[in-house]
Amino acid sequence: MNKLVAGSRLERVLRSGRFAVTAELNPPDSADPEAVYERALVLSEVCDAINVTDAASARVHMSSIAACALLVRAGYEPVLQLTCRDRNRIALQGDLLGAAALGIRNVLCLTGDDVSAGDQPQAKRVFDLDSIQLLYMARQMRDKGVFLSGRRLEVSPKFFLGAAANPFAPPWEWRPYRLAKKVAAGAEFIQTQLCYDVERFRAFMQRVRDLGLHERVYILVGVGPLRSLKTAEYMRTRVPGVYIPDSVVDRLRRAGSPQRQREEGKRICVEIIQQVKEIPGVAGVHVMAYAQEELVAEVIQEAGLLPRPLQPARAHAGAPNLSNRRAGAYEAS
Amino acid sequence: MRRRWLSVLQRYPHLLEWGYRVTLAMFRGLRPLMARLGYNRVARLLVPVERWSKGAIFGCQMCGQCTLHATGMTCPMTCPKNLRNGPCGGVRPNGHCEVIPEMPCVWVQAYERSQHMPIFGPEIRHIQPPLDHRLAGTSAWVNLITGRAQDTGIVWGEHE
Numbered sequence: 001m002n003k004l005v006a007g008s009r010l011e012r013v014l015r016s017g018r019f020a021v022t023a024e025l026n027p028p029d030s031a032d033p034e035a036v037y038e039r040a041l042v043l044s045e046v047c048d049a050i051n052v053t054d055a056a057s058a059r060v061h062m063s064s065i066a067a068c069a070l071l072v073r074a075g076y077e078p079v080l081q082l083t084c085r086d087r088n089r090i091a092l093q094g095d096l097l098g099a100a101a102l103g104i105r106n107v108l109c110l111t112g113d114d115v116s117a118g119d120q121p122q123a124k125r126v127f128d129l130d131s132i133q134l135l136y137m138a139r140q141m142r143d144k145g146v147f148l149s150g151r152r153l154e155v156s157p158k159f160f161l162g163a164a165a166n167p168f169a170p171p172w173e174w175r176p177y178r179l180a181k182k183v184a185a186g187a188e189f190i191q192t193q194l195c196y197d198v199e200r201f202r203a204f205m206q207r208v209r210d211l212g213l214h215e216r217v218y219i220l221v222g223v224g225p226l227r228s229l230k231t232a233e234y235m236r237t238r239v240p241g242v243y244i245p246d247s248v249v250d251r252l253r254r255a256g257s258p259q260r261q262r263e264e265g266k267r268i269c270v271e272i273i274q275q276v277k278e279i280p281g282v283a284g285v286h287v288m289a290y291a292q293e294e295l296v297a298e299v300i301q302e303a304g305l306l307p308r309p310l311q312p313a314r315a316h317a318g319a320p321n322l323s324n325r326r327a328g329a330y331e332a333s
Numbered sequence: 334m335r336r337r338w339l340s341v342l343q344r345y346p347h348l349l350e351w352g353y354r355v356t357l358a359m360f361r362g363l364r365p366l367m368a369r370l371g372y373n374r375v376a377r378l379l380v381p382v383e384r385w386s387k388g389a390i391f392g393c394q395m396c397g398q399c400t401l402h403a404t405g406m407t408c409p410m411t412c413p414k415n416l417r418n419g420p421c422g423g424v425r426p427n428g429h430c431e432v433i434p435e436m437p438c439v440w441v442q443a444y445e446r447s448q449h450m451p452i453f454g455p456e457i458r459h460i461q462p463p464l465d466h467r468l469a470g471t472s473a474w475v476n477l478i479t480g481r482a483q484d485t486g487i488v489w490g491e492h493e
Contacts, residue, residue, distance in 0.1 A: 240423030
């Protein structure tokens with residue numbers, strides 16, 4: 001598990017045995033690159049890689065490849081989320097080559113939320129491949145240097161390949177085996193759905209260890225602060241695959257005022273991070289909160305996960321100079 | 334959705350897999366005859382039969398690359414996302430589909446049924462290759478016997 005396949009920062013942090021932290025960035029509803037940089041600024045120094053969503057919940061935003069390319073230009077380390085919802089296999093292979101050419105080194109292969117989850121349910125769903133087939137194909141492109149047709153690539157894309165797991169959705173007993181399938185297909189790191197039920201996750205990890213999977217794949221636990229009771233209610237009813245137990249919702253309800261709810265949501269998240277960190281086989285956390293980058297940064301800090309290792313000197317040619325603004329942002333938070 | 338008036342049979346996955354095995358043996362035995370009659374001619378006869386029988390039991394969508402025995406005798410093409418390798422992360426806590434809330438998740442059912450299938454049940458762990466969409470509407474049995482279903486013209490080799 002120690003040979004580098006892509007040499008990305010995320011890969012180096014994980015293979016060196018350090019506890020990894022990634023954070024999620026939702027691309028803006030904007031054609032302005034500044035909007036991406038503003039969000040990245042808050043996250044850049046609190047995580048090892050910035051994970052860019054691909055029209056999450058089937059709501060359109062700036063494309064994840066474009067947003068990742070902007071991050072690369074600014075010297076950040078992106079993880080490209082790539083879903084099968086909007087692209088057939090021809091587009092996916094082209095995008096994988098393009099992403100590698102743009103300097104993207106980490107790819108998270110996803111099936112994707114259904115079009116019906118978003119605000120344009122009229123759209124045609126593609127799902128030509130599923131996430132496991134996408135993973136397998138990306139790995140063949142990297143390791144065998146071929147397209148799905150067998151046609152040879154001149155230069156193969158070097159990716160650190162990831163996949164998702166949801167230990168909190170039925171069929172629970174099968175979820176560890178599904179993870180095994182993803183590992184067999186080529187997953188090198190795993191990012192789980194948001195964890196609010198530590199006991200369920202503990203049971204999942206027990207099975208994962210029984211199967212020996214924790215030695216073959218790095219598992220990052222998805223965590224996220226709930227900003228308010230309203231957010232919690234929205235997420236548990238409207239966001240596919242998110243499970244929030246009543247005990248968590250009750251804690252937010254008891255907190256009272258919006259400001260106290262925000263603090264309580266953060267405290268719950270920090271507690272979950274501290275608990276999952278102790279579970280054998282957990283290699284890191286992935287922190288996400290939709291359009292709440294400051295909150296994510298605060299959680300990572302309060303969970304005692306700073307400073308991050310292997311921070312690069314950001315002096316890439318053509319990158320915008322963000323150094324002054326970055327310092328400013330940190331004083332503010 | 335197609336009418337599935339024989340779907341009650343899906344409560345007996347062990348019988349269905351046994352039926353699958355018998356049918357497979359029968360078609361293998363009939364292969365020389367099928368070859369002599371011409372696979373195209375046989376397919377013309379089989380397509381309506383498959384459409385009717387697999388439609389009534391499984392809600393078959395005629396993808397032409399039947400993988401029922403490896404998916405708990407549950408048709409993965411009835412999953413709105415057409416997933417061939419297992420459930421997505423959107424399954425609801427009650428085991429229902431993310432896309433169609435009143436429908437039980439195809440893969441939750443597939444997993445449960447596979448647990449009652451001593452012969453082919455464990456095959457649910459195999460990685461299924463991408464579909465060849467050119468085979469939609471053709472006879473899966475003929476495709477299986479001729480090898481067309483397995484040889485879809487893509488590189489899908491073993492790793493390591």
